[in-house]
Each structure stands twice: as structure tokens, then as C-alpha cells.
Amino acid sequence: MFLILRPLRLLFKALVIESTPTQMSYGLALGVLLGLVPKGNLLAIVLGFCVAATRVNLAIVAFAAVAVTFASSWLDSTFDQVGVYVLGQPSLRSFWEAVYDTPMMPWTDFNNSIVMGSFICGLLLIWPVHRVSRPVFQKYSESLARHLRDWRITKILLGAEWADRFGSVDA
Amino acid sequence: MRWSFIIPRFIIVGLLWGFLVYGVDPLLRYSTVQSVQTVTGAKVDVAKLQTTYFPPSFSIKGLALASVSRRGKNMAEFDEFHVKFEPHALSRRRFVVEDGHIDGLRFDTDRNDDGQLEMTEEPEPESSEPSWVTEKLTELGDEWLSNMEAQIKTQIDPNNLETYRLGTGVYEKWDAHFRELVQRGKDFEPRANALKTDFENAKKGDTLSQIEQYLAVAQEAEVLARDAQAFRIDLTGIKPEVREDFQLLNAARLRDQEKVKHTLQLLKPDPRRISEALLGNTMYLRIQEILSWVELIREYQHRLQDQIEPPRRPGRDFDFWAGNSSPDFLLKSMRLTGTISVNSESVPFKAVLSDVTEDPVLLGRPCVMKLVATGSRPLNLKVTYDATTETPVAEMLADFRDTNAIPIRAGKTGKACLQAVLNDVSWQSRLVLVENRIEGHLAIDSRLDEMAFTADKDLRPEIVEGVNEAFSHLRTLNALVQISGTLREPHIELDSDVGEQVAEGVKVAFAHQLDIAKAKVMTEVTEYADEQIQMLTSRFAGEYNKLLEDNQELISKAKEVQTLVASLRSGSVDPRSLVKQVSNSSLIKDKDRAKIDGGMGQVDAVLGGQIPPSLQKKIPALPGNLPLQPGILPIQSGNLPQQLGSFKSLLPTRPKQKLTEPKTKP
Numbered sequence: 029m030f031l032i033l034r035p036l037r038l039l040f041k042a043l044v045i046e047s048t049p050t051q052m053s054y055g056l057a058l059g060v061l062l063g064l065v066p067k068g069n070l071l072a073i074v075l076g077f078c079v080a081a082t083r084v085n086l087a088i089v090a091f092a093a094v095a096v097t098f099a100s101s102w103l104d105s106t107f108d109q110v111g112v113y114v115l116g117q118p119s120l121r122s123f124w125e126a127v128y129d130t131p132m133m134p135w136t137d138f139n140n141s142i143v144m145g146s147f148i149c150g151l152l153l154i155w156p157v158h159r160v161s162r163p164v165f166q167k168y169s170e171s172l173a174r175h176l177r178d179w180r181i182t183k184i185l186l187g188a189e190w191a192d193r194f195g196s197v198d199a
Numbered sequence: 200m201r202w203s204f205i206i207p208r209f210i211i212v213g214l215l216w217g218f219l220v221y222g223v224d225p226l227l228r229y230s231t232v233q234s235v236q237t238v239t240g241a242k243v244d245v246a247k248l249q250t251t252y253f254p255p256s257f258s259i260k261g262l263a264l265a266s267v268s269r270r271g272k273n274m275a276e277f278d279e280f281h282v283k284f285e286p287h288a289l290s291r292r293r294f295v296v297e298d299g300h301i302d303g304l305r306f307d308t309d310r311n312d313d314g315q316l317e318m319t320e321e322p323e324p325e326s327s328e329p330s331w332v333t334e335k336l337t338e339l340g341d342e343w344l345s346n347m348e349a350q351i352k353t354q355i356d357p358n359n360l361e362t363y364r365l366g367t368g369v370y371e372k373w374d375a376h377f378r379e380l381v382q383r384g385k386d387f388e389p390r391a392n393a394l395k396t397d398f399e400n401a402k403k404g405d406t407l408s409q410i411e412q413y414l415a416v417a418q419e420a421e422v423l424a425r426d427a428q429a430f431r432i433d434l435t436g437i438k439p440e441v442r443e444d445f446q447l448l449n450a451a452r453l454r455d456q457e458k459v460k461h462t463l464q465l466l467k468p469d470p471r472r473i474s475e476a477l478l479g480n481t482m483y484l485r486i487q488e489i490l491s492w493v494e495l496i497r498e499y500q501h502r503l504q505d506q507i508e509p510p511r512r513p514g515r516d517f518d519f520w521a522g523n524s525s526p527d528f529l530l531k532s533m534r535l536t537g538t539i540s541v542n543s544e545s546v547p548f549k550a551v552l553s554d555v556t557e558d559p560v561l562l563g564r565p566c567v568m569k570l571v572a573t574g575s576r577p578l579n580l581k582v583t584y585d586a587t588t589e590t591p592v593a594e595m596l597a598d599f600r601d602t603n604a605i606p607i608r609a610g611k612t613g614k615a616c617l618q619a620v621l622n623d624v625s626w627q628s629r630l631v632l633v634e635n636r637i638e639g640h641l642a643i644d645s646r647l648d649e650m651a652f653t654a655d656k657d658l659r660p661e662i663v664e665g666v667n668e669a670f671s672h673l674r675t676l677n678a679l680v681q682i683s684g685t686l687r688e689p690h691i692e693l694d695s696d697v698g699e700q701v702a703e704g705v706k707v708a709f710a711h712q713l714d715i716a717k718a719k720v721m722t723e724v725t726e727y728a729d730e731q732i733q734m735l736t737s738r739f740a741g742e743y744n745k746l747l748e749d750n751q752e753l754i755s756k757a758k759e760v761q762t763l764v765a766s767l768r769s770g771s772v773d774p775r776s777l778v779k780q781v782s783n784s785s786l787i788k789d790k791d792r793a794k795i796d797g798g799m800g801q802v803d804a805v806l807g808g809q810i811p812p813s814l815q816k817k818i819p820a821l822p823g824n825l826p827l828q829p830g831i832l833p834i835q836s837g838n839l840p841q842q843l844g845s846f847k848s849l850l851p852t853r854p855k856q857k858l859t860e861p862k863t864k865p
Contacts, residue, residue: 080211083204108514115517128519131290142514 047085049165050158055085056165057157059092061150064100064107066143070135104142107149111141114148224248231259238499239274241265242314255284265314266307273310277537278303288525296530304537305545360724361451361458366731369444373735376437377742383430384746387423387753394419398760417761424757431750434743441739445732452728459720474698476609477617478643478678482693485626486641486682493595493632494686526562530555541576541599548572550580559586575602592633599626605645617701619650621676630682637689641680647673647697669704673697 047055058079065072079089100107115124127133137143228248235243246261259280266274282299289295358364397419401412535550550570556562565585572578579598585591601624610616623646630639650673652666678695 076211080208086207104513112515121519124517125519129291131287134292139517139519140514141517145514 047088047169049162049169051083052085052088052165052169053158053162054082054154055088056092056161057154058082058084059089060096060153060157061147062089062093063096064103064146064150064153066100066137066140066146067097069137069143070132071137071143071147074136100146103146103149107142107145109145110148111143111145115139115141115144219252224250227257235264236316239264239267240316241267241274242312242316255286255289257282257284263308263310265310267315269307270313270315271310273308273314274306276303276305276308277301282530282533292527293525294528295525296533299530299533301533301535302537304535306538307540360455360727362448362455362724362728362731365451366448366728366735369448370731370735373441373444373739377739380434380437380746381742383433384749387427387430387750390419390423390426391753391756394423394757394760398763420757420760424754424761427750427754427757431747431754434746434750437743445735448728448732448735452725455724455728456721459724460717470698470702471694472698473609473617473701474678474695475693477607477619477697477701478676478695479693481605481607482641482643482678482680483691486680486689486691489595489597489628489630489641490637490686490689493593493630493637497686524561526556526558528555528557529562535570539572539578541572541574541578541601544574544576546572546574546576546578548578559591560588563587576600590633592631594632595628595630595639597626597628599628600624601626604648615652615654617650617652617670619676620648621645622648632686635685635687637682637684637686639682641682643676643678643680645676647676666704670701673700673704 062072062075062079065075080086114120124139128139138147225248227250228245231248232243232245242265244261244263244265245259247259249258249260250256261278262280263273263276266272279302280299282296285293285295285297394416397412397416401409401416403409531553533552533555535548535552537548538545539548540546548570549572550568552566552568554562554564554566556566559566565583565587567584568580568582570578570580570582572580577600581596583594585593602622605621605624606618607621608616608618625644626641627644628639628641630637632638650667650670652663652670654663676695676697678693678697681692681694682689684690
């Protein structure tokens, strides 16, 4: 039982509790990026790995990615225009050809206007989203963490009750 | 802090690895089944699907494609399908199969279930058009010798006989002519009636007007007689023309007889029909089988093309191929082994399929399949599908040998029936398919054994023997079927030298029968010509005679009137003879004639001194005792004629005394 609960507790702590406002704001920014990029291509998978490799708050990443995924379809026409502009630049043609000829790169679907447009928009949104959301997270993260700690599932997973009980016995 | 970072990432990686190892294959298996089911329209069973990443490969084990048209049957089934992808191309998102193989490929195998999908859509109604092969086989029938009879019937078909054509023409010509003559004859009738009326009216009135009217009647009678005479000349003038037409009919009959004689000499069974009766069943079914396969493959090809067509993605894809572009999918080589059913016998085969691609124009090479089957029915097949041009062209070359005996038969057992056995049969075919148009041929070359002709009891044994003797030298059978038209409605023409040979043999054997047939046909032609002449004679002879009689009567009436009027005009009136003429004239009615005769008798009696009793009663008795002989008046001379029977009514007119009043009063 301990072997099962301990990893879950550590996972939950990592996801919810032990995050700084900066990690949370970057998590939101990267989650927006992940959410904007269409799925089903190597680019989305690589982005997922990259995001997972950082020390951002993954819970916020996941939440933002899911939320933005549903909303991104409304912005497809904008992404398409951006992608067509970028991919259609004659000066960049040879660069794109070289990229496309690179192994594995065709699997990223970067040559699709919406994929390219959404990826560029997502990248451009990282900094603004981080800057805007960071103060918000600073203001509300403490109360949010406290609120989350009051959840029964949080208490069970974090073993607070058990710790209190054992602590009282030891005392 | 360290664990709180590692564990989530570790879990994510673990989930991804688990998906790649355990999730991809079931997912691919599911999508494969769904895709192929969409293509075939029936159930698809896949026992196992396996993928490897290094090297990239794809394997399917135990796949069964159910047949949509035959419940409980698999269209195809194989044990293993394995393809190995080229890694370099795959990294550039191109699926190039370097090598692949399908083992244990079998067709038309049994299933445990019916193999049908639970379709919610209404199945498409089957075409109600009859299959061309059914029509062909129905045309063949069993009466392979019936064509001779048909040819004979054609020869005595009235429409083909000159006698009939000429006879009909002559009949129509004289029919019209006689209608005209009858009409002309009828036109005289009102004129004759008018003459009669005028003649009767001429008797009325005073003497001067009578004379005038008699003169007018005489003129009318003269014109009528002249016209009637002219009509008579016309009537008698048609005789030579009728005679000439009869001679023409007779000549036509002789020519018809010669023609029938000549035709029957050339008459023999239709070789094409014999060939079809002997080989049609075998060859047409073979062609139908080939065409069905071609059609099925084309149908699946279209469905597959729809399937592999990538779903339309939003946005626009830019093509950044810089160097040598190549198709996204290319099957360089695929080996196939298994068994195929040839004439219900499973024959092992090996095949190689090469250059299958979704973009043949880019590849620049046609797709080729070579198949070699062994066993008692060896088959060499090469199918080339060239879609490198705008219009795809498919060519199929097949070379097939059948070492098993194939029995063939024309006609029904018990009737005129020809049976034989084909051995060492060799089929060669070449079919070219351009869109829906098909062009090609199917040739058969075989050894002909055990050829036998049998017939029912109606045919004399020596004829059967003669036919069999004629067939005894036939050793080989070669036939060629030319195919053109469309896949659905091919135009098939079968030609075989054996048909010609059989026809010759039958002709020799049936020479005696043909003589009988010839005599029969000749008789029928003669009878037919006689019938035509008889019909013409009977139709017009009666009318001609009646016309002549009527004309004769008309002429005599006119002449009689002319005679009467001539007598009056001359002034030498003999009243008695005149009245007699009038009385005897056919212009006077019988009733009137009796009255005239009665009147004349009474007048003769009075003139002879006899007073009728009815008159005597009305004469008062003379005073005194003068003995008078009753009934005798004294004869007085003067204006009265001195002979008995003189006709007072022809004397100048005077006022008539009423008979009811007494002549003398006391």
C-alpha cells in the first residue's frame, strides 16, 4: 500500500502544492502553446516532452492545454493566415526545403499553415502570458494551495491525518 | 524535491512507452479492420497485428476477408502478411516497402459466420440487366442442327420468292384495273335508265312533241351505244395483257425453282453455330469468370483509392520537396504464395507484385503482377496496370493449360447430339482494358477425342454412321473468341475450325435428306406459283364475264331503241308491227306489256265486228223489229283501215267519248 500511495503522494505534491508562482505562470504559458498546436503530429509530441522536461507546474500545463485546445479551433483562420505568410515567404523557401529534407521533420507537419501559424502564435504568447499571469498566481497561489490542502483527497494522499496521528502517539 | 520532479516525468515517459508497446498495435489493428471493411463491405478478421520500429516493419497474421456477395465464404484469406519499410524514406514520411510477402494466400474459403456486416444502409439494388453470358447461353440452345431447317424455311419464305413478289404485284395491278372497269360499267347504268325514262315519256303529248322526243331519244341511244361499244373494245383488249402477265409469273416460278435448287446445293449447317454449341458454354463461362474478376478488382481499387486518400486537413500544406520527389507510398516488391482455385481444383501458385504506388505518374513505371501456378492446371499470368498516362491501361496475358479431360456436348441426348472430349487443353488470352472498354481474345487449342454423333430413331442409322465417319478424322480443336465492347456488355465472337469441319461432315451425311428437302421445297414453290395464278384467274374471270354480259345487254337495249325510233322517223308506220315491237321491247315492263297485249286483243275483236258484252249492255235496243244480229256492227269503210286488227289509237286525235254515257238516247 505504501508503495502505491507514496508515488501518488509525490506526484500530487509536485502537481499541486510545491510550485512557485513563476512555475505556475510558465506552466500556463506552455500549456497555451501545447493547446494551440494541433495534435496528431510529431511537433505536439516533442513539445509535450519538452514541457514535461521543464520544472513548470504540469497540472496547470495540462489544464491550460485542454482548455485552449477546445478554444483554438475558433482561431484556425488566424493561424492559417499567419502560417501561409511564414511558409510562403520566398526568402525562406530554401530553409523550409532543408528542414523538410531533414529526417523526422516531415512528421511534424510544420509545412501545414495552421500547424505553423498556431506554433508561432503559441511561441509569441509565452512571454506575455507568463508576464500577465505571474502576478495573479503570486496573489492567489497561497490561498489556492491552502484551499487544495483542505480537500479530503489531498489530505489522504499527503498523509496529514496519519502524520498527525503518529505525531500525537510519538508525543 | 528531486523525487517530485522525477516521478511525474517518469510516469509520462512510462505511459508513452506503454502506449507505443501495447497500444499502437491494437489501435492499428482496429483501424486496419475498419478501413478494409469499408473497402470490401464485409467482415474482416485479423488474428494478430505486429509492428516493429527498428527496423520498421508491419505484420498481419491470420487475415480473412469475407465475401460480400457470397455468405459464409471468404473472398481471400492469408496466413501472414509482412512488409518491411525503408527507414530512410519513412523518416521523411514516405512509406516505401522494400520487400514484403503474403504467405498462405487462399481464395473462396469457408467461414464460420456469414461474414456480413450489420449494415444500416439499404443495400444497393442489383442490376436487373441480364448477364451477357446468360443471354449468350440461352441463344445457344440445344438445337445445333436446327439452323438447316431454318435456312430451308427462309428459302421458301414467300417474301423471298420472286413468284410471290411478282404475283402480288400482278394481283394488285389487275385489282386496280378491274375496279376501274367495273366503275365504268356502273357509270352506264344511269344513262340506260335515263334513256328508258325518256323513251316512255316520249309516248305522251301530241304528235309533234312525240316526234321531237323520239328524235332526242334516238340521239341519246346512239351515243350510249357508241360508248358501250368502246367499253367493250377496252374489255376485250385486256386479254393479251393478262396472258402476258401469266407468262411472267410462270417464268418467275422457274427462276425460283432454280434458285432453291442452287441454294440447297450450298446448304450446310452453320459452322459458327456448331462452334458455339460445342464450345460456347465452356468459353463464355471462362470469359465471364475473367471479366468478373477484373470488375471486382477495379471496384476494390476504387474503394481503396478512396480509403488511402488522406483526410482533408484544415489549412494548407506546402510542398517543400526540393530534390528527387517520389511517391508517398511505394510497394517495390511483394511475393505472394498460396493456392488458387482453377476449375474447382486448388492449385499452388507463386506471384510477384511490383511497383504498386498511389502516384504512378510520379513513379513512371506500371504496376506488374506475375503469377505462376503449378499442378495439373499450370497457369502463367501477367497483369500490367499502366497508370503512368492520363488514361490507365490494364493488360492481362494468361497462358493456361489443363491436362484434365473436358467433356463437351452440342444438342440434347436423345436428339441430334454431338459429344467429344477435349484433352491437353491450352488457353491463351490477352485482354486490354482501357477505362470500361475491353479488347482482346481468348484462344483455345486442344486435342479432340471420342467425338461421337448420336441421334433419335427418326434419323436413319446410315446417316448417323456417315456423320461419325466424317468426324473420325477430326483430331484437334482450335477456337478463338474475340472480345470487344465494354466490361458489362462485351461483344463476343467465337470462331472455330471445328465448326466448319463438322458442318462439312454433316452436309455429306445429310446429302440424301437434302435431296428430299429439295424436292419438297421445289414442290412447294410450284404449288405456290399455281396458287397465285389460280387466285388471279378466279378473282377476275367472273367479274370479266359479268362485265361483258352487262355491256352486251346495254348495247342491245340501245340498238333496240334506235330501231324503234328509226321506224317512227321513216313514216312507214305499221301500227300493228310497231306495237308489237314496243310490246316485245325490253324497255317495256312486263305489266305494261300485258296491258298492251290485252288492249290490242280487244281492239282486234272490235275491229273484227265483235262488240264486247260489257259494251253491248250499254247499247239501247233499236225501235221496230229490225232483226239485228247481236254483237255485229255493220262494217264501214272510210278512214278506218280495211284489214283486221287496225290500231285506232294511232289515228289523229279526237275528243274521247265517255264510255259511261249512252251513245244514243231515246
